[in-house]
Amino acid sequence: MHTTVGIVGGGPAGLLLARLLHNAGVDSVVLERRDRAYVEQRQRAGILEQATVDALRSAGAGQRMDREGMPHHGIELRFGRRAHRVDFPSLSGGRGVMVYAQTEVVKDLIALQLADGGPLLFDAEVRSVEGADGDSPAIRYVHEGREQTLTCAYVIGCDGFHGVVRHALPASLRTAYERTYPYSWLGILAEAPPVYEELIYAHSERGFALASMRSASVTRLYLQVPNDTDPASWSDARIWDELDARFALDADPRWRLERGPVTSKAVLPMRSHVTEPMSHGRLFLAGDAAHIVPPTGAKGLNLAAADVIVLARALIEWRRTGSTELLDAYSDTCLRRVWRAEHFSHFMTTTLHAAPAQSPFETRLQLSQLERVASSPHAAAELAENYTGLSL
Template identity: 65%
Template sequence: MRTTVGIIGAGPAGLLLARLLHVAGIDAVVLESRDRAYVERRQRAGILEQGTVDVLRAAGAGERMDRVGLRHDGIELRYARRRHRVDFPALTGGKSVLVYAQTEVCKDLIALQLEQGGPLLFEAEALAVEGAESDRPRVRFRHEGREDVLECDYVVGCDGFWGVARKAVPAGAARVFERTYPFGWLGVLADVPPSHDELVYARHDRGFALLSMRPPSVGRRHPSEEVASLPVESFVSRLYLQVPEGTDAEAWSDEQIWDELERRFETDDDWTLRRGPITRKSVTAMRSFVHEPMRHGRLFLAGDAAHIVPPTGAKGLNLAVGDVVTFARALTHQRETGSAELLDAYSETCLRRVWQAERFSYDMTVLLHRAPDATPFEDRLQLARLERLTSSRAAEADLAEAYTGFAFG
């Protein structure tokens, strides 16, 4: 097989890149090791920044997102039984975020790719990237029981932390920065309407908690396509609890989970937490990771292949979108002008945004989570930071600007 851009991985990054290249008239082939059903039900992020929403619309992938997604104009912070709302539009000049699950983004992009785009091969396992330093890199892969080779002008690895793309970068040519956290998130999906119409981030002496939501197609039988302009009451609850690292999700009973959520979301007013059947439980590890550079020869890394953030700041999916937008713009620029200037700057351009997102995600994590060995002094510092954040418009605006998204490029 021969193509201009070989894309490894059909997550949101790989699929969006294929779509952007198709719109620009550049051919690409997408290789995905899993089957279509797995990709379309793989649960990940659910918050889209303003810039991500704009890119999906411009790429022709926004019709169902606009119909089903739920716009959020703020978040609520809770601590010491207090509630404080951060108003995004008022603090950022009109920006907001959209609740629309990664699974739904993937469904939309897969449908577009299969209908209008180039080859999208499911159950095509990438085995290795070869010749990244040459002008004809190759991806060896296995599909339908036999090995094949995809010859490319460029390879973009959107295949995650454990994929083959990053492994093709020689150890001596890369530098890795990482941090692991001594806690994780116990996440549950519950078939009950959310208890609040926006996300709630809670700092509590017992640990962090988050109240979020997902469109009904994630947790109920009827597809979200059947409903237009969904109200928040039609969504299902997605909730998280800080738990010790290595926790087994099944060790928590449903009743224990609801009881603990109630404790951590407690307030001094009459707010109540809605309970309902828990349909899914899982534990997410917390880590920060950056691989520099994000390019080696004609191999470009994007998304989790190059960087991972703790989910506190809702940045993972949006960072991946920024990467592929940067690559698509750079390759289009080269086609139109003959200049490789933007391609050569790919890693540097992406890493500026990546490190700002890493900084923000780290700050949100240490602000709201209680470390297992936290001292009373550190507890009081957390509360002091929250007091500053909720009493200073400048501090609040900094959070709102980061949460709604850093500019691409």
Template identity: 65%
Template sequence: MRTAVGIIGGGPAGLLLARLLHRTGIDCVVLEARTREDVEQRQRAGMLEQGTVDALREAGAAERLDAEGLVHQGIELRFERERHHIDFPALTGGRTVTIYAQTEIVKDLVALQLAEGPPLLWEAQALAVEKPESASPVVRFLHEGREQTLICDWVIGCDGFHGISRGTFPAAGSHTYERDHPYSWLGILADVAPSCDELIYARGQSGFALHSMRSIHVSRLYLQVPGGTDADDWPDDRIWDELDARFAVDADWTLHRGPITAKSVTPMRSYVHEPMRHGRLVLAGDAAHIVPPTGAKGLNLAVSDVRVLARTFAELHRTGSERLLDDYSRTCLARVWQATRFSYDMTRMLHAQPDGDVFENRLQLARLRRIASSRHAAAELATNYTGLPLLT
């Protein structure tokens, strides 16, 4: 097989890139190691920056998003049994965020891909990227019981943190920066209407909690738990009781309880790989960077990478110039590091630190008080949360 752009990974980044390239008239093939069912059922992020919504509209993949997405005007911070609303439009000149589950984005993109192209191969496991420095890199992959090759002009690694693409980069000239946090998130899905209109970020005495939603009928909630926690050690009643305690405020508010349909534990880590391009192999999304989910940046960073890639390949297709591709890594990493900083700061401010002391505790409260009482500090949070522009 031969194509202009070979995309390893059929998650939201790979599928959106394929869609944008297809609309520009650029041939591509997507290789996805998992089944369609696995890809469409994987529960992940659901908070979309304005730029992510714009990218899906640009791709012609926002019909259901526009009909079913929940536009949010802000978030609520809770600490010391107090409630503080952060008004995004008032602080950012009108910007908002939208709740629409990543699983639904993937379903929308898969449906378009299968209906209109380009090719999408399920259960196609990428084995290696060969000759990335050449004009025709090759992806070896296993599909339908036999090894095959995909000859490309360019290869894009959208295969996540555990994929093969990043490992193809030579050690010399590659740099990784990482920080593992000593706690995780226990996440649940519950068949119950959300107890709030906007996301609640709560700093309780025993740790952090987040109240989100997937729809007007399904709630998504998270608890800070020690690293290495087994979700099975948390019975449903224990989860609801702990959520109740961490969300508690001196006001008339009730946490709605309902049947828990899914539980999972997510480790918290920060990771950045530099550079994001080697020869004609380019990384996008989790293959190049991971952020803790506190700042809701993972999916949005992947989409911003893809928007830059789509723009660079459009110029290459139109003019033959690789100017934008030469700047790809620098352009994306500028935004990646700002999102990494924001996510790290939010995480340190809101989570109980196992190695913390009374001094650390008072600093955390001081940071939260600053945001609650200062328009300037609140605007800084709102600007980062709703999404920074691409830095060029």
């Protein structure tokens, strides 16, 4: 096959890019190594920034999101057994976020792509990318038991941290920046109503906890745990008891979560990673193929969407005028936003989690920072602006 844009990876980044290009009359082919059922069931992010919401709407993928998604206008911080709400609209020029699971975003985009978009091939395992320095790079892949080749004008790697495309950048030109964190999250899905109408981020001496949601009847909850924790070692009762302890409030000592059956349980390691540059020749990286953030700042899916919005604009401009100016600037343009998101995610993570063997001095520094957010409109605005998303 030959196409204008070869997209490796059928997650939200690759699918959104394909849709934006299709709407502008630019043809593409999406190659996804997993089957459709797996892709539509991957549990990932659930917080969409305003820019991501707007992009999905403009791509024609916003109808179900607008019906079923849950707009949020703030978050609650709990620390020192007290609660403080950060109001997003008043602090960020009216912006908010939308709670709508990545699984649902992917389902919506797949349905659109299969209905009237370009080819979307599942179970297509990419083996290599060749000729990124030339005018017609080639993607070698296996589909339906046959080795095949897709030639294209540009190759876009949306295939995640462990994907093939990132390694097609020459090692001599590629620099990786990384930090691993000394704790993980134990995440659960439970058939129980959400704890609160907005997300709760809790700092406690016992460790971090987060109360999120997937719908009016399904709650998503997280506990900080040591790395290499076996989720089977945590019984349902132990999880609920620990959540109650970490969310406890002096003002309401009887406050408890409403419990329900735990339907999913997994441990999520945490790391920060950036690959520079995000492009070389006719090869471009987007989303997790280029950068990873710890989930505390709700930036992973939104950074991926921001990448492909910038990339779609550049490809459409190239197709319309022949100019590669925006494509040439892609890496620098995206990395400015990536590093800001990395900083914010690192700030949220290190401020809210208790590191192993953390000293009382370090804990007091964390509490001082949280008090600053609670008492200073300027500090609260900085958090709100970063959380709801900086301008593209």
